[in-house]
Each structure stands twice: as structure tokens, then as C-alpha cells.
Amino acid sequence: xxxxxxxxxxxxxxxxxxxxxxxxxxxxxxxxxxxxxxxxxxxxxxxxxxxxxxxxxxxxxxxxxxxxxxxxxxxxxxxxxxxxxxxxxxxxxxxxxxxxxxxxxxxxxxxxxxxxxxxxxxxxxxxxxxxxxxxxxxxxxxxxxxxxxxxxxxxxxxxxxxxxxxxxxxxxxxxxxxxxxxxxxxxxxxxxxxxxxxxxxxxxxxxxxxxxxxxxxxxxxxxxxxxxxxxxxxxxxxxxxxxxxxxxxxxxxxxxxxxxxxxxxxxxxxxxxxxxxxxxxxxxxxxxxx
Numbered sequence: 662x663x664x665x666x667x668x669x670x671x672x673x674x675x676x677x678x679x680x681x682x683x684x685x686x687x688x689x690x691x692x693x694x695x696x697x698x699x700x701x702x703x704x705x706x707x708x709x710x711x712x713x714x715x716x717x718x719x720x721x722x723x724x725x726x727x728x729x730x731x732x733x734x735x736x737x738x739x740x741x742x743x744x745x746x747x748x749x750x751x752x753x754x755x756x757x758x759x760x761x762x763x764x765x766x767x768x769x770x771x772x773x774x775x776x777x778x779x780x781x782x783x784x785x786x787x788x789x790x791x792x793x794x795x796x797x798x799x800x801x802x803x804x805x806x807x808x809x810x811x812x813x814x815x816x817x818x819x820x821x822x823x824x825x826x827x828x829x830x831x832x833x834x835x836x837x838x839x840x841x842x843x844x845x846x847x848x849x850x851x852x853x854x855x856x857x858x859x860x861x862x863x864x865x866x867x868x869x870x871x872x873x874x875x876x877x878x879x880x881x882x883x884x885x886x887x888x889x890x891x892x893x894x895x896x897x898x899x900x901x902x903x904x905x906x907x908x909x910x911x912x913x914x915x916x917x918x919x920x921x922x923x924x925x926x927x928x929x930x931x932x933x934x935x936x937x938x939x940x941x942x943x944x945x946x947x948x949x950x951x
Contacts, residue, residue: 778919852889876888
């Protein structure tokens with residue numbers, strides 16, 4: 662597998678910053694990851710090349726990097742992933758990032774994520790721009806205007822540029838349902854067989870047990886990371902071994918996510934369903950049964 666580019670690594674640092682901010686982390690820590698991402702985008706050399714050549718000191722000398730971020734970057738180059746990002750994902754609700762916006766509480770954030778199947782601030786801005794946000798119950802014109810104004814202040818030129826490049830690069834905005842269901846099945850089978858690396862999420866884990874399996878896989882040009890939901894709702898409903906959150910990205914596109922659950926009512930009762938894409942899921946099963 663090719664080494665990640667500076668843009669790839671910057672995307673991961675931005676995702677870490679967004680999740681840290683959504684969880685109320687120290688603003689200085691959030692800012693450090695954002696500054697590190699911007700520094701990589703402006704750098705004249707590829708971070709992966711410096712690391713492969715044993716020149717980590719040159720990486721540390723870049724503005725806003727330092728030893729802590731250099732360690733995160735090195736892990737991404739050497740393993741293709743970030744432990745910290747996996748842990749933050751395990752602790753986040755579907756719409757956690759949207760709670761950064763004034764007036765968007767936990768319920769509304771999750772409703773936006775579920776109704777529109779979006780999970781980043783860039784996607785939220787696009788939804789406000791193209792009218793999709795108006796479809797979400799509880800959001801009127803004045804509230805949407807306020808969300809748009811807040812997003813305009815928060816989103817940097819760098820994040821907008823990466824989002825636009827991602828939209829242009831992606832042949833499709835999201836993977837087909839059959840692919841998500843296949844990854845969901847593989848993840849649950851491998852987790853049951855104890856074949857996956859496990860992490861110890863900080864939330865809802867007083868004994869600091871490494872119980873949460875993580876699955877990274879590539880399928881049909883898509884990169885997937887799957888893990889059981891570790892949200893308060895999942896624990897409350899005892900669904901931590903049922904709800905599966907799947908993060909996905911294709912090429913240089915922006916990362917997004919979907920949640921796969923076992924349907925508890927209606928015509929799909931007992932079947933695995935991609936939340937927010939129930940119609941497509943039903944059509945998939947009908948084709949399989951035809």
C-alpha cells in the first residue's frame with residue numbers, strides 16, 4: 662500500500678480535532694491538531710518520506726507539529742491508521758460533531774445525522790446550502806440561517822478545500838448498501854471469533870478493558886473501519902454488540918459513516934439494516950430473495 666500523502670494525514674488530524682472539540686476537549690489541544698494539519702498542507706516535503714528516511718527531526722521542526730503530533734503522524738505512516746482516532750470514534754455519537762454548533766443539542770445532532778446520513782461539518786454546510794437541512798424535523802429557516810452562519814465562522818479554507826477536492830474525486834458519494842452489509846457481516850463474524858485488534862474506550866469502561874474490536878478493510882476501492890457503537894444510547898438499549906458503525910472513504914474523498922443495526926419492527930424485522938437507507942436495504946433483500 663502506498664504511503665499516505667500530507668493531505669491524507671492532514672485529513673486524519675482534522676478528524677481528530679473535530680471529535681476532540683465535540684467531546685469538549687481542551688481548546689489548545691484541538692487547535693494543535695488543526696494547526697498541525699494546516700502545516701502539513703503547506704509543507705514542501707512529504708511527511709511519509711521524512712519518516713521513512715529517519716528524518717523525524719525535520720518533521721518536528723515544521724510549524725505546529727512537535728513531538729506529540731509527530732508520533733501520531735508516524736503511526737499513520739507506518740500502520741495506515743491512528744489509535745487515537747479509533748478511540749475517539751468509539752466514544753462519539755453519530756452526530757457528535759454537530760454539537761459544536763450553537764443551538765444544536767444531542768437529540769437534534771443525532772436526528773440530522775440519521776435523517777440525512779451526514780457526519781462532518783463540511784457535509785452539514787452543504788446540506789444547509791442545497792436545502793436538505795430543511796427536511797429535518799424541528800429546523801426552521803431562522804435556525805438553519807443560524808447554523809449556516811456558525812459554520813461559515815468555523816470552517817477553515819483548508820477544510821473547505823479538502824472537502825471540495827474530495828467531492829470532485831469521488832465517483833460515488835457513498836458505498837452501496839450491499840457493500841456496507843458485507844463489511845458489517847465480516848466485522849461481526851471476526852469479532853465473535855476473536856480475530857480483531859481491540860481497543861479500550863475511555864467512556865463507559867471503568868475497568869479500562871480492551872473490549873472493543875476494530876476492523877479495517879478495503880473493498881471495491883473503498884476503505885472501511887468498523888466497530889461496535891459505544892454511545893450512551895447503545896449502552897442504554899444494550900445494543901453494544903448489535904449496532905455497528907462503519908466509517909468509509911474512497912480515494913481522496915471525505916470520510917463519512919453509516920450505522921448498521923438489526924431491525925426490530927416492520928417488514929425488515931430481524932434483518933440487518935443500514936440506518937437512513939432503509940428503502941435501499943429493503944430493495945437489496947428483495948433482489949436477493951427473488
